[in-house]
Amino acid sequence: MSSRYKWLMTALITIANLPISANDNALQIAERFITSFYSWDQNALNALLTEDGDHESIIYYQGWAEGGNYSIKTRRPCVMNKDAVSCSITVTDDFGLALGYIATDTFNLKISNGQVTEVTFTADDPPIFDKLVNWIMNERDHILTGPCLDMFAGGLTPKICAKTVAKSAEEFMRVEVLKQQ
Template identity: 35%
Template sequence: MRMILIFLVTGLLFSGCENTNKSNYTDNLEIANKFIDAFYSFDNDSLQEVLSRTDDSKQSILYYQGWAKCGNYVIIERHQFIVTNDSVIKCPITVKDDLIGTLKIDFHTTDTFHLTIIDGKIRSIQSSSNDPEKYFQAKEWVKQNLPELIEVPCQGIWEDGTSPCDCVQAMVKGFAEFVKNSGNN
């Protein structure tokens, strides 16, 4: 009888943990979806609210939202989120944008946001993307050949820069010059 009682109590404990993990998983996915909705709504106040407990990455994410808004990012595909552990979720989002469009290549960038969620709050965010090599070539070409175009609007980019719209629009102009000068019309 004692062994049966031990098995029952152990089973209840494990089923409680499983429900907690499922609840945490569901809650974290909901938080991740709220972040993506806020980011791509291009409403700074909504994003500020979602990021209320975020570390130093908050400022760069807010800047990136401005960059994405002025670069006319449009979601092409919202991929399934990837839960890597109980606190990290990867959110891959494929977008169409002015920078890649200006390069006149058949490609859409996938940005992946890596969210760390603890106690129901986003604590940090890292982002990565699969920008094609031509993007980096164009960016470097603009820096080398048209520094006056981006020098002021892109000062402090991704750090303390305050003009993501001016910067991305200057880069789009520079990318257009890159394409014109490379003969890739």
């Protein structure tokens, strides 16, 4: 065994035994969070969340994303910010397919003692998605009192809600095309 090989092995073993910094640990937890979220594993996602936190909107969003057939197009590594970890994921979904866009979800995670204590999320959906929501409110309001009741605020049917909104997006686009003719 050459001395160079021995040196390399010693260096690798030394590095492997170094303690993980809090930031590295937070990044690993955030990456597991993203994996759990987009694999539709609610049990794994719940295991990463604090028991005393208000996490109903993220659990709802996971069901919504599954119902909307979110598929990861680009998964960027999570990055450490001042007091949170930020993870940006570009996805394709049924809404974007119907309305003609691709969106990026950005999750901001606060992590303490190895668990996610707070999650906020945003998406860069274009204005046409807002037009769809307004159209649903005005033309298909039964969706908001039916499958989308309490959407992102304790609603019980996120998958069905997402599928209904996606189907409405297709109908909305047909109406928009007819208006332009």
